[in-house]
Amino acid sequence: MGGAATNRSGPVPVGGDGSPPAPDPTEQAHGAHGRAREPAGTNGEDSILQFLAARGISRRAFLRFCGAMAAALALPAGYGPQIAKALSTAPRIPLVWLEGQDCAGNTEGFLRASHPTVAELVLDTLSLNYHETIMAPAGRAAEKSLSDTITASPGQYIAVVEGAVPVAEDGTYCLIAGRTFRSMVEEVCGKALLTITVGTCAFDGGLPAASGGPTGAAGVAAIVPGAKVVNLPGCPMNVQNLTATIVHYLTFGALPATDSLGRPYFAYGQLLHDQCERRAHFDAGEYVLSWGDEGSRKGWCLYKMGCKGPETFANCPTVRFNDRTSWPVKAGHGCVGCTMPRFWDQMSPFYRRLSNPPGFAVDVTADQIGLGLVGAVAALSVAHGTVSYVRARRAGDHEAAGESGPVPTIVLPEPGEPGAGAPPTSPPGASGGGEVS
Numbered sequence: 001m002g003g004a005a006t007n008r009s010g011p012v013p014v015g016g017d018g019s020p021p022a023p024d025p026t027e028q029a030h031g032a033h034g035r036a037r038e039p040a041g042t043n044g045e046d047s048i049l050q051f052l053a054a055r056g057i058s059r060r061a062f063l064r065f066c067g068a069m070a071a072a073l074a075l076p077a078g079y080g081p082q083i084a085k086a087l088s089t090a091p092r093i094p095l096v097w098l099e100g101q102d103c104a105g106n107t108e109g110f111l112r113a114s115h116p117t118v119a120e121l122v123l124d125t126l127s128l129n130y131h132e133t134i135m136a137p138a139g140r141a142a143e144k145s146l147s148d149t150i151t152a153s154p155g156q157y158i159a160v161v162e163g164a165v166p167v168a169e170d171g172t173y174c175l176i177a178g179r180t181f182r183s184m185v186e187e188v189c190g191k192a193l194l195t196i197t198v199g200t201c202a203f204d205g206g207l208p209a210a211s212g213g214p215t216g217a218a219g220v221a222a223i224v225p226g227a228k229v230v231n232l233p234g235c236p237m238n239v240q241n242l243t244a245t246i247v248h249y250l251t252f253g254a255l256p257a258t259d260s261l262g263r264p265y266f267a268y269g270q271l272l273h274d275q276c277e278r279r280a281h282f283d284a285g286e287y288v289l290s291w292g293d294e295g296s297r298k299g300w301c302l303y304k305m306g307c308k309g310p311e312t313f314a315n316c317p318t319v320r321f322n323d324r325t326s327w328p329v330k331a332g333h334g335c336v337g338c339t340m341p342r343f344w345d346q347m348s349p350f351y352r353r354l355s356n357p358p359g360f361a362v363d364v365t366a367d368q369i370g371l372g373l374v375g376a377v378a379a380l381s382v383a384h385g386t387v388s389y390v391r392a393r394r395a396g397d398h399e400a401a402g403e404s405g406p407v408p409t410i411v412l413p414e415p416g417e418p419g420a421g422a423p424p425t426s427p428p429g430a431s432g433g434g435e436v437s
C-alpha cells in the first residue's frame with residue numbers, strides 16, 4: 001500500500017520494552033489540545049468519576065477498568081493508576097463519527113459493548129457531537145452539530161471513520177446531505193486532532209474495494225494523506241481496541257505506536273495463530289477435517305478448514321468479543337483474516353487451506369506479512385483489472401480510470417517493487433509440529 005494507510009505522524013517513540021513515551025508534563029497540565037486539565041473533583045459534571053458514579057459504576061470498577069486498559073495496551077500493571085488519574089482529569093474532547101460505505105457493524109460493536117464501563121467511559125470522557133446512527137438530532141440539526149464542531153474546535157476534535165470512501169464517479173456512490181462522503185472525510189479528517197478508522201472498510205476500502213467493486217472504494221488514509229490516522233481494521237473492529245487507543249491518547253497525549261499500515265502494535269503486533277487456544281492441537285497434528293466431525297467436537301485446530309490465523313495479526317484470542325465471551329475460532333469457525341490488507345481478495349476462498357503459510361516464527365512481523373499479502377493481492381488484482389484502474393489514475397489518465405479527481409493512493413506495489421510478489425513461503429524456525437499436508 002506504499003504506506004498509504006500509515007500513521008502519518010510516524011510511530012510514537014517507545015522504549016525497547018514497548019513502554020509508552022513518558023507523559024509530557026505540559027500535556028498533562030494543559031491537555032493535548034490546549035485546554036487545561038483540572039484536578040479530579042473540581043471539574044463538576046466533567047469529572048468522569050462523577051459521570052460513572054451517576055451510572056452506578058464504582059471507583060473500584062473504574063480502577064479495575066484502568067488496570068484492564070493497561071493490560072490491553074501491554075503496559076506494566078503500574079500504569080493503571082496513571083491511566084486512572086489521566087482519565088479522571090481529562091477534558092472532554094469533541095468526537096465526530098462518520099459513516100460511509102459500511103454495514104454499521106462497528107457502530108453495533110460499539111453500542112453492544114456490555115462491559116459497564118467501556119462504552120460509557122468513551123462517551124463520558126469524550127463529547128460525542130455527531131454520529132448519524134445514534135444521535136438525537138436529524139436533518140439540518142444534525143448537519144449543524146457537525147459543522148459547529150469543526151468550526152468551534154478546529155484541530156481539537158477526534159474523528160472516527162467507519163466505512164469506505166468511494167471515489168469513482170466523482171464520489172457520487174455515497175452522498176450524505178447532498179455532499180459526497182469523500183468531501184466530508186477530507187474536511188473533517190483534514191481538520192481533526194487525529195483520526196481513528198474503525199473496521200476494514202475505512203482501513204483500506206474493505207468489501208467495497210474487493211475485486212469487481214465499481215465504486216473505487218478507498219480507505220481514509222489514502223483520501224487524506226496528511227491526516228494523523230490510526231487504523232483499527234477488523235470486520236468489525238474490537239471495541240476494546242478503540243477504547244484502549246483513546247485511553248492511550250488521553251493518558252500519554254500521543255497515539256500508540258503502529259506498524260507500517262497504521263495499526264497499533266498493542267492490538268495487531270502478534271500473530272493470531274500464536275495466541276490461539278487451539279494451537280496445541282495444531283502442534284499435535286490434530287485437525288478438524290469436516291464440520292461436525294470428532295475433531296470439531298473436541299475443539300481441534302481449524303487450519304485444514306481454511307483458518308487464516310497463521311497469516312493474521314490481531315488480538316482476537318485475548319480480547320474476544322461480546323464482553324470477552326468468545327471469538328470466531330473459539331466458536332468453531334476459522335479466522336478469515338479480516339484485519340489484514342485486502343482480505344476479501346487475498347484471504348478468500350475462506351474455506352480453502354492456506355498453502356505454505358508464513359509466520360510460524362517469532363521473527364516474522366506484521367509488516368513483512370502485510371506487505372507480502374499486498375503484493376499477492378496486486379497479482380490477483382491484475383487479473384481483475386483493479387490495478388489497471390489504480391495505474392490509470394496514477395498516470396493521470398482519469399478517463400481510462402472512469403472518473404475525475406486526484407489519485408486516491410491505495411497504492412499497490414508494482415511488480416519488482418518492495419512488497420510485490422508472493423508472501424513468504426518458508427517460515428523460518430517453524431515451531432508448529434503438526435502434519436499439514
Ligand code: SF4
Pocket residue numbers: 272273276277278279280282300301302303307308309310329334335
Ligand atoms: S490454524 Fe487457526 S485454529 Fe489452528 S491454531 Fe492457528 S489460529 Fe488456531
